[in-house]
Amino acid sequence: MKIVSVEQMKAIERAADASGVSYEMMMKNAGRGIANWISRNVSHRQGVIGLVGAGNNGGDTLIALTWMAKWGLRTQAFLVKENGNDALLDDYLSSGGAVVDISRNDRLDFFDAALIPGVVVLDGILGTGFRLPLRRPLHDVMVNIHKRLENRSDLLIIAVDCPSGVDCDTGEVSVATIPAAYTLTMAAMKQGLLSHPARSFAGDLHYIDIGIGDPSIYTKDGLSEMIDHSVIRDLFPRRPDSGHKGTFGTCLMIAGSAPYVGAAYFAGKAAYRMGCGLVHMGVVRDVHRLLAGRLLEAVWTVIPDIEGVFDPDGLQVLLSALQSATAIAIGPGWGVNESNILFLTDLLQHLPPSTPLLIDADALKLLVNLKQWWSLLPDQVVLTPHPGEMSVLTRLKTSEIQSNRWEIASEYAKLWRVNLVLKGALTVIACANGKMFINPVSDPALATAGSGDVLTGVIGGLMAQGVSAAHASVLGVWIHANSGKIARINCKTDMSVTALDLLDYLPGAIVKAKEAGY
Ligand SMILES: NC(=O)C1=CN([C@@H]2O[C@H](COP(=O)(O)OP(=O)(O)OC[C@H]3O[C@@H](n4cnc5c(N)ncnc54)[C@H](O)[C@@H]3O)[C@@H](O)[C@H]2O)[C@@H](O)CC1
Numbered sequence: 230m231k232i233v234s235v236e237q238m239k240a241i242e243r244a245a246d247a248s249g250v251s252y253e254m255m256m257k258n259a260g261r262g263i264a265n266w267i268s269r270n271v272s273h274r275q276g277v278i279g280l281v282g283a284g285n286n287g288g289d290t291l292i293a294l295t296w297m298a299k300w301g302l303r304t305q306a307f308l309v310k311e312n313g314n315d316a317l318l319d320d321y322l323s324s325g326g327a328v329v330d331i332s333r334n335d336r337l338d339f340f341d342a343a344l345i346p347g348v349v350v351l352d353g354i355l356g357t358g359f360r361l362p363l364r365r366p367l368h369d370v371m372v373n374i375h376k377r378l379e380n381r382s383d384l385l386i387i388a389v390d391c392p393s394g395v396d397c398d399t400g401e402v403s404v405a406t407i408p409a410a411y412t413l414t415m416a417a418m419k420q421g422l423l424s425h426p427a428r429s430f431a432g433d434l435h436y437i438d439i440g441i442g443d444p445s446i447y448t449k450d451g452l453s454e455m456i457d458h459s460v461i462r463d464l465f466p467r468r469p470d471s472g473h474k475g476t477f478g479t480c481l482m483i484a485g486s487a488p489y490v491g492a493a494y495f496a497g498k499a500a501y502r503m504g505c506g507l508v509h510m511g512v513v514r515d516v517h518r519l520l521a522g523r524l525l526e527a528v529w530t531v532i533p534d535i536e537g538v539f540d541p542d543g544l545q546v547l548l549s550a551l552q553s554a555t556a557i558a559i560g561p562g563w564g565v566n567e568s569n570i571l572f573l574t575d576l577l578q579h580l581p582p583s584t585p586l587l588i589d590a591d592a593l594k595l596l597v598n599l600k601q602w603w604s605l606l607p608d609q610v611v612l613t614p615h616p617g618e619m620s621v622l623t624r625l626k627t628s629e630i631q632s633n634r635w636e637i638a639s640e641y642a643k644l645w646r647v648n649l650v651l652k653g654a655l656t657v658i659a660c661a662n663g664k665m666f667i668n669p670v671s672d673p674a675l676a677t678a679g680s681g682d683v684l685t686g687v688i689g690g691l692m693a694q695g696v697s698a699a700h701a702s703v704l705g706v707w708i709h710a711n712s713g714k715i716a717r718i719n720c721k722t723d724m725s726v727t728a729l730d731l732l733d734y735l736p737g738a739i740v741k742a743k744e745a746g747y
């Protein structure tokens with residue numbers, strides 16, 4: 230789904246209107262789309278109530294309620310602000326709907342009576358027209374509504390376009406913003422919903438077609454994209470029935486050191502879980518000793534070491550593996566030390582220029598010791614820094630990176646001509662060709678030691694099978710995040726999810742990616 234600012238959305242609507250899809254038609258399509266989505270996706274046996282604001286967001290909601298009333302559902306509209314949508318109200322009433330005006334902060338007993346367990350609440354008070362701060366008298370009515378909906382897990386709250394009271398550009402929220410289980414977003418994702426705190430209020434994000442198709446045809450701006458099912462479904466490598474392990478590539482994983490054994494395991498196992506035909510592990514003796522009996526699927530080359538880290542002259546043993554790999558991943562668990570700077574320098578000089586490369590973790594921190602390191606990389610390259618590693622690479626403060634993730638990722642991906650996966654909640658992928666993707670998943674289940682090593686294996690395993698560096702990053706980030714979501718559901722808490730769980734639920738995330746929408 231494309232991502233837009235409020236200004237871009239307005240310009241797209243103007244252009245669509247000029248090309249024949251009128252504002253009225255867009256709103257009708259929005260309302261019908263919301264009603265259809267609810268009837269297909271949620272149980273609405275207890276009826277649907279709408280919180281209706283004075284603007285077009287309220288208009289969308291009234292049209293949705295009108296359709297559902299026509300279909301015989303029990304519905305009620307609560308007018309939260311004196312309403313300018315008289316014609317839409319008349320339509321709704323003549324379709325059998327019921328209206329209660331609570332805009333003067335009275336008659337809330339009717340609202341209380343409507344909040345029966347299982348009822349669907351459509352939040353259509355404010356959309357993209359809202360700017361903080363929330364003004365009176367709406368503020369007071371919304372605070373009262375908020376109090377009543379708080380902690381009501383027996384209700385299903387669905388936000389229309391955005392949770393009301395969210396700034397759709399910045400992601401800031403008002404005191405009265407109501408957290409939703411789902412947000413049904415019109416035509417394109419509003420960028421603010423992919424930033425915190427708004428993201429935590431929006432729940433699962435779904436697209437509603439308002440009849441204009443792909444919004445990017447109405448603008449010259451290159452729109453970023455939220456990773457969803459429509460983005461990833463075509464990115465999987467082919468797996469012909471006649472394939473053999475050579476068909477599915479060889480990932481050379483140069484990982485681990487005596488203090489960080491697990492990193493090599495997580496990365497190597499994840500590459501196998503992603504369908505890679507063969508994973509060739511380049512590791513020091515201590516890592517080999519501990520993992521050889523655990524990662525039985527792997528082929529091993531033991532790299533000479535000095536006190537558990539790579540010997541600067543140790544690359545010789547890997548030269549033939551470097552040539553036969555179809556992708557190379559480096560960095561997890563290396564440690565930052567003088568030996569590894571020399572080892573990395575030698576390694577970059579011996580890389581086959583056409584083999585895709587992934588650089589993660591400590592190898593990213595070591596890169597800064599090499600002059601113009603970005604000129605030493607192959608064309609197909611992915612860097613997967615977390616904000617701390619990005620800070621080392623750019624010499625910017627982590628706080629500065631975190632407050633401006635999209636712009637900074639985009640700027641440096643272009644500068645270094647790399648595909649950059651800036652990790653953390655709401656991972657940003659800035660591709661070397663200028664395209665930007667945002668992962669909508671923000672789940673503390675993923676914030677656990679070894680999680681990044683699993684991601685390295687996932688992306689490396691996909692590249693080994695011939696998926697481009699950019700596509701492997703997009704698909705890999707989505708699958709990794711969803712394995713976290715599935716792990717949280719299965720562990721029944723995000724607290725107990727470990728990197729081993731992420732590995733275990735990769736197959737579930739792959740299945741989900743292949744068969745269902747986000
Ligand atoms: N323009 C279009 O053609 C379409 C718009 N759509 C819908 O329209 C929405 C945007 O509609 P609008 O531009 O009418 O805006 P909204 O519906 O978001 O709300 C505007 C209303 O909120 C009030 N308001 C704004 N800031 C406030 C504050 N700080 N405190 C108190 N009240 C405040 C305004 O006075 C106005 O009454 C979208 O989110 C979407 O749901 C869709 O129907 C698709 C088509």
Ligand SMILES: [K+]
Pocket residue numbers: 286352353354355356388389390391392393
């Ligand atoms: K809303």
